[in-house]
Amino acid sequence: MLTAATYSIAMRSYGTQSTVDTHNYSQLVLPLAGELSMDIAGRGAILDRTVAAYVEAGSRHDQVSDVANRALILDLQPRDLDARAADRLASRPYMSMTPEATNLIDYMGASLNKGRVLPHKLQLWVPLLVDALLGDEPQTPSRLASLLTAMESDLSKNWTVDIMAERVGVSASRLHAIFQESLGKSPRAWLMDLRLQQVCRLLTNTELSIAELAYRSGYADQSALTRAMRKATGLTPAAYRRQTRVRD
Incomplete structure (x- = not known):
């Protein structure tokens, strides 16, 4: 675990x-x-x-x-x-x-x-x-760790729950149970958090366009990223970038 x-x-x-x-x-x-x-x-x-x-x-x-x-x-x-x-x-x-x-x-x-x-x-x-x-x-914890590492290294991939479950070698329902037991989140929630963490790093540390970093982080388009950022932080990507740059 x-x-x-x-x-x-x-x-x-x-x-x-x-x-x-x-x-x-x-x-x-x-x-x-x-x-x-x-x-x-x-x-x-x-x-x-x-x-x-x-x-x-x-x-x-x-x-x-x-x-x-x-x-x-x-x-x-x-x-x-x-x-x-x-x-x-x-x-x-x-x-x-x-x-x-x-x-x-x-x-x-x-x-x-x-x-x-x-x-x-x-x-x-x-x-x-x-x-x-x-x-x-690899045991189940390590197979889960391997999945999480793969997700982190390729966030632009369309990571469905079925694809994640196949990677770990369990059913989709069992994968949900493993994520809840081990990480306290559903597979989808973990992936969303991982994508937002990457977006925030890229907004702070790079000059990539918002459309480009949305693509790299697995969002369908800039509008999808903007909705996710606003829901999670209350800020648009552009506003988040301006705010972090002011702090620096």
């Missing part, structure tokens, strides 16, 4: 000085470049683009490197992983990276560099990553 999570992610590099640590949350150490030597509760390994690490909450660990390196460090609170996944990760703290995991890590590293790692993006990304690291077939 995609409940509200408390993920925290950062990009870090390590040097020749040992950094011993322990904490009450778990971590995934996901190399992006170079390599580092890591010890977790007395078990050592070299991490590079082929090996990732899971540090169980409360485990003493340290890491050193004498070469240039970069890694994503993902902090996970106890409620962020189901018990089965947490147990499986703890049983093998060093994991071979699957191609799927490598692609996901590269994607999030690029997003972090661009300042685009928003909470909802982590909520979509983490279930997919855990499945990829464990070599599992």
Whole structure:
């Protein structure tokens, strides 16, 4: 279930000085470049683009490197992983990276560099990553996360409920139930919110015409976007753009 999570992610590099640590949350150490030597509760390994690490909450660990390196460090609170996944990760703290995991890590590293790692993006990304690291077939939460990621990356597509349900592999009625249980919204309401969020970002950060950003965000035309914006914010797209520019 995609409940509200408390993920925290950062990009870090390590040097020749040992950094011993322990904490009450778990971590995934996901190399992006170079390599580092890591010890977790007395078990050592070299991490590079082929090996990732899971540090169980409360485990003493340290890491050193004498070469240039970069890694994503993902902090996970106890409620962020189901018990089965947490147990499986703890049983093998060093994991071979699957191609799927490598692609996901590269994607999030690029997003972090661009300042685009928003909470909802982590909520979509983490279930997919855990499945990829464990070599599992995507479960329903991850399949839902995959759908949400696809919707976010192609909002101009005609995302009907039937198309969404087929993507997840469930019936339309079951998809409604999953969305309500996991996200507190219907599939259509989630999509409408996602489209409006993109419109607001584009209005604030680009000079695209309103007709163009309406098309990119999945609205039939500028009039449809104007009606949706006025209902949600009380402002037309042009007025919203003027207001955000004045604030800047």
